Amino acid sequence: MSTTPLIHVVDDDDSLRTALLRLLGAAGFEVRGYASTGDFLLYPLPDRPGCLLLDVRMPGPSGLELQAALQRQGVALPVIFLTGYADVADSVRAMKAGAVDFLAKPVERAALFDAIQRALACDAVQRTARQEAEQLRARFASLTLRERAVFDRVITGKINKQIAEELGIAERTVKMQRAQFMVKLGVNSVAELGRLAERLRRLSD
Amino acid sequence: MPTENPNTASRLVYLLAGCVLLLALSATAGETRQVLVLYSTHRLLPANLEGEGGLRETIANSVELSAEFLDYPRFSGESYAHTVTTFLREKYALRPPDVLVVGGEGALAFLLDHRTELFPQIPVVHMGVARSFLQSIPSLPADIVGVPVECDFSGTIDQALRWHPQARRLVVVTGAVTLDRKFEARLRDEVSRFQGRATAEFLARLPTDVLLKRLGELGEDAMVFTPGYFQDGAGRTFTPREAARLMAAAATAPVYGSFNTFIGIGIVGGSMPNFAAMGRQAGEIVNQLLNGAAPAELRLPAIMPTTLNVDWRQIRRWGIDEKVIPGDAIVHFKAPSFLEEHRNGAIMAAAVFLLQAGLIAGLLVERRRRRWAELAVQKQCSELAHASRLAVAGELTASIAHEINQPLGAILSNADAAGLILESGADRRDELREILADIRRDDLRASEVVRRLRTLIAKHEIERQPFDLNEAVSDVESVLRAEAQRRRVTLDIRLATTVTTLIGDRIQIQQVLINLLINAMDAVADVPEYRRTVVVSVANDARGITIAVRDRGHGIAPKHLPQIFDSFFSTKRQGMGLGLSIARTLVEAHGGRIWAEDGSDDGTVFQIEWPPASTMGVPSPEPA
Numbered sequence: 001m002s003t004t005p006l007i008h009v010v011d012d013d014d015s016l017r018t019a020l021l022r023l024l025g026a027a028g029f030e031v032r033g034y035a036s037t038g039d040f041l042l043y044p045l046p047d048r049p050g051c052l053l054l055d056v057r058m059p060g061p062s063g064l065e066l067q068a069a070l071q072r073q074g075v076a077l078p079v080i081f082l083t084g085y086a087d088v089a090d091s092v093r094a095m096k097a098g099a100v101d102f103l104a105k106p107v108e109r110a111a112l113f114d115a116i117q118r119a120l121a122c123d124a125v126q127r128t129a130r131q132e133a134e135q136l137r138a139r140f141a142s143l144t145l146r147e148r149a150v151f152d153r154v155i156t157g158k159i160n161k162q163i164a165e166e167l168g169i170a171e172r173t174v175k176m177q178r179a180q181f182m183v184k185l186g187v188n189s190v191a192e193l194g195r196l197a198e199r200l201r202r203l204s205d
Numbered sequence: 206m207p208t209e210n211p212n213t214a215s216r217l218v219y220l221l222a223g224c225v226l227l228l229a230l231s232a233t234a235g236e237t238r239q240v241l242v243l244y245s246t247h248r249l250l251p252a253n254l255e256g257e258g259g260l261r262e263t264i265a266n267s268v269e270l271s272a273e274f275l276d277y278p279r280f281s282g283e284s285y286a287h288t289v290t291t292f293l294r295e296k297y298a299l300r301p302p303d304v305l306v307v308g309g310e311g312a313l314a315f316l317l318d319h320r321t322e323l324f325p326q327i328p329v330v331h332m333g334v335a336r337s338f339l340q341s342i343p344s345l346p347a348d349i350v351g352v353p354v355e356c357d358f359s360g361t362i363d364q365a366l367r368w369h370p371q372a373r374r375l376v377v378v379t380g381a382v383t384l385d386r387k388f389e390a391r392l393r394d395e396v397s398r399f400q401g402r403a404t405a406e407f408l409a410r411l412p413t414d415v416l417l418k419r420l421g422e423l424g425e426d427a428m429v430f431t432p433g434y435f436q437d438g439a440g441r442t443f444t445p446r447e448a449a450r451l452m453a454a455a456a457t458a459p460v461y462g463s464f465n466t467f468i469g470i471g472i473v474g475g476s477m478p479n480f481a482a483m484g485r486q487a488g489e490i491v492n493q494l495l496n497g498a499a500p501a502e503l504r505l506p507a508i509m510p511t512t513l514n515v516d517w518r519q520i521r522r523w524g525i526d527e528k529v530i531p532g533d534a535i536v537h538f539k540a541p542s543f544l545e546e547h548r549n550g551a552i553m554a555a556a557v558f559l560l561q562a563g564l565i566a567g568l569l570v571e572r573r574r575r576r577w578a579e580l581a582v583q584k585q586c587s588e589l590a591h592a593s594r595l596a597v598a599g600e601l602t603a604s605i606a607h608e609i610n611q612p613l614g615a616i617l618s619n620a621d622a623a624g625l626i627l628e629s630g631a632d633r634r635d636e637l638r639e640i641l642a643d644i645r646r647d648d649l650r651a652s653e654v655v656r657r658l659r660t661l662i663a664k665h666e667i668e669r670q671p672f673d674l675n676e677a678v679s680d681v682e683s684v685l686r687a688e689a690q691r692r693r694v695t696l697d698i699r700l701a702t703t704v705t706t707l708i709g710d711r712i713q714i715q716q717v718l719i720n721l722l723i724n725a726m727d728a729v730a731d732v733p734e735y736r737r738t739v740v741v742s743v744a745n746d747a748r749g750i751t752i753a754v755r756d757r758g759h760g761i762a763p764k765h766l767p768q769i770f771d772s773f774f775s776t777k778r779q780g781m782g783l784g785l786s787i788a789r790t791l792v793e794a795h796g797g798r799i800w801a802e803d804g805s806d807d808g809t810v811f812q813i814e815w816p817p818a819s820t821m822g823v824p825s826p827e828p829a
């Protein structure tokens with residue numbers, strides 16, 4: 001998995017798209033251009049850091065429509081809008097939908113790069129969070145059914161004796177399984193375990 | 206009814222008596238008054254004719270005027286006087302004159318000599334008699350009255366010397382008979398006054414041919430004065446006027462005379478008694494005497510005034526400065542100026558001319574005012590049309606901005622990219638070249654958008670040129686393409702298959718089309734996307750040139766159809782209601798017509814039509 005950010009540029013104007021691709025390429029980004037929202041959707045999105053430079057008005061579905069579609073699909077690619085005519089209604093709608101920025105063409109290099117940096121930072125944060133969650137989920141998934149049952153009860157604050165009683169097992173067995181999933185989940189204290197449980201709960205929401 | 210009135214008969218008698226009395230009175234009153242004029246000289250002497258004219262002018266027509274001529278100096282002597290006396294006495298025995306007028310000194314002298322034999326009791330009026338002559342008569346009877354004259358020889362000579370400052374010789378011409386000698390004597394006496402100013406030379410009693418030769422040899426330093434003469438040195442008789450005429454014709458120097466009858470025969474002029482005035486003066490005295498005034502009681506002027514008479518032609522001939530002519534001089538033969546001659550006509554003509562000029566000026570002012578008003582209207586229309594184009598441009602702001610910012614954005618990014626490439630130090634010339642080419646292309650693209658826009662919204666001189674309607678429509682399409690895209694409306698442009706030429710202002714026609722297209726796009730704004738199409742078709746066939754703009758919107762309510770071209774009528778919330786009104790004005794200014802009708806399936810069709818003959822439509826100045 002490459003870690004070089006990949007910038008996607010969707011603009012129906014060949015000339016502008018080419019220029020943007022050139023600029024971003026010269027700045028050391030990897031770029032990919034699309035002439036329409038349909039084009040973009042046709043290509044599989046690689047799992048790489050990156051962001052999306054999106055023209056607002058295009059023939060066919062607009063940039064705003066693409067943004068909405070991506071969100072529905074759970075694609076968390078940060079979006080920077082570019083527009084030829086800064087319409088207030090459009091910009092409000094885009095920003096509410098979580099766009100990183102709404103830039104008017106012609107866009108200054110500094111402004112564009114700044115927006116891209118923020119988008120990439122945002123992407124990085126999202127990606128990290130996502131990775132951590134993945135790891136957490138994987139660790140959690142490695143717990144045996146018995147261990148899960150003990151875990152569920154530990155995080156609700158029950159003591160070993162109660163758990164043993166509820167599960168109909170020996171208190172010693174509870175202690176052992178508790179030590180085992182603490183190792184599996186990589187936590188050292190009950191407090192840490194509590195935070196982890198909270199994160200897991202949020203992920204599963 | 207009265208049958209017999211005793212008074213009637215007596216009244217009749219009185220009436221008859223009255224009539225008889227009146228008739229008798231009128232017979233007495235009707236007895237014609239007689240005036241006899243006795244002239245010294247002969248009948249055709251100009252002085253006599255003028256004097257007679259003056260008399261007849263003054264004396265009433267009812268008075269019978271007789272004239273007798275002694276014909277001096279042709280006839281003279283005792284026996285002649287006796288014969289004339291006898292003749293006159295017998296001739297006028299039955300019709301004696303009531304007043305006798307004597308014309309000239311000869312006649313007065315004759316009368317004084319023969320009065321007792323002729324008309325002893327009859328009052329006498331003298332005319333044209335010199336004061337000096339009257340003074341020489343020992344005792345003039347009281348019933349002989351008149352205003353004496355004085356021939357102002359000195360005055361004439363004095364005036365002449367002033368008019369001819371270069372004259373050093375004063376040539377005086379006189380004749381041979383008594384009257385002539387009298388003048389000669391008097392002149393010899395008077396010229397002494399001019400010693401120092403001029404040397405007097407007398408050409409007296411010369412034969413006429415000799416005289417004329419002498420006069421023809423005079424130089425610039427000479428001037429001539431003559432009272433004329435009755436007889437020359439050779440014994441030939443003349444009237445003074447005739448003699449003066451010959452002299453004036455022959456002389457190489459200006460000739461001055463003493464009598465106003467000389468005016469017009471070639472003499473320059475002179476200070477003269479006026480014979481007509483003498484006649485009038487005598488006539489007035491006659492009238493008073495006939496009215497019963499006593500001769501002794503008449504209050505008469507001491508002397509007939511003399512007047513300075515000049516012949517304008519001679520003034521010019523001798524180059525006399527007209528400024529030195531006294532203002533009271535009577536100028537003869539001065540060609541009257543046009544105004545003097547045709548005063549009334551001229552005044553009429555001038556009045557008519559002035560009236561006409563005034564009328565013309567008025568009409569011109571009116572025309573100018575109307576032109577101003579027309580220009581003002583044109584200007585207003587022009588500004589309205591322009592404002593309407595600006596409003597259209599305003600509606601297109603979003604798409605225009607998009608269209609311009611697109612290439613601008615590309616240019617900026619390309620430039621930035623080039624900067625980064627250069628900073629990197631890598632040798633990527635081909636890429637830089639490509640970038641520059643792209644920048645150039647995008648720059649042109651942006652300026653093309655600006656140019657199109659400028660063409661649309663700039664104020665411009667109205668043109669009247671042939672243009673291809675297909676091209677004009679294609680241009681409109683490119684102006685509106687971005688806007689249509691923005692609104693997600695499909696523009697379907699169907700051009701005519703042949704070249705379609707209109708004459709007029711291309712921008713105005715484009716303005717109309719843009720207006721119709723924006724209206725059509727508005728009309729389809731809230732219909733399902735499959736209906737969001739605007740079709741523009743241009744046709745050029747036997748029916749003429751037509752443009753149809755068809756939309757598939759909700760259509761226009763039938764009650765609104767008749768009003769949509771009216772000013773300030775709009776169904777749009779933000780519409781001013783001027784677009785279609787201006788569109789109609791522009792189309793009509795191009796000789797076409799525009800109307801709206803329901804589309805065949807849905808929506809509305811706007812039609813513009815130029816009949817075949819009017820494809821040469823005359824556009825007016827934006828619009829008029």
